[in-house]
Amino acid sequence: MAKEAQIKVRPWCPFCGQDVGRPKEPVQRKMDEFTVGECQCGATYTCDPTGFNVGAAMVEAIVHACDDNWDLAWEL
Helix, strand or coil: CCCCCCCCCCCEECCCECCCCCCCCCCCCCCCCCCCCCCCCCCEECCCCCCHHHHHHHHHHHHHHCCCCCHHHHHC
16 A cells, blocks of 8 residues: 655645645535635635646636636636
8 A cells, every 4th residue: 555645844835924725625516626625815726636637726716716607717
């Protein structure tokens, strides 16, 4: 069995410098959704564990930051 990976540097917010927690599953599930989180300063972040869908993860973070308003998110 493989050893559990250790985090070398704790995730932190690039805007305020605070440590951020693990992204969580949203309350309302949708298709192709990533886990998302929010920093205390208001920044939104997401995680793509595969590393292959970074663009889609960025879109999910923007939509989450816009309170799931897709029209507003695409106009930014």
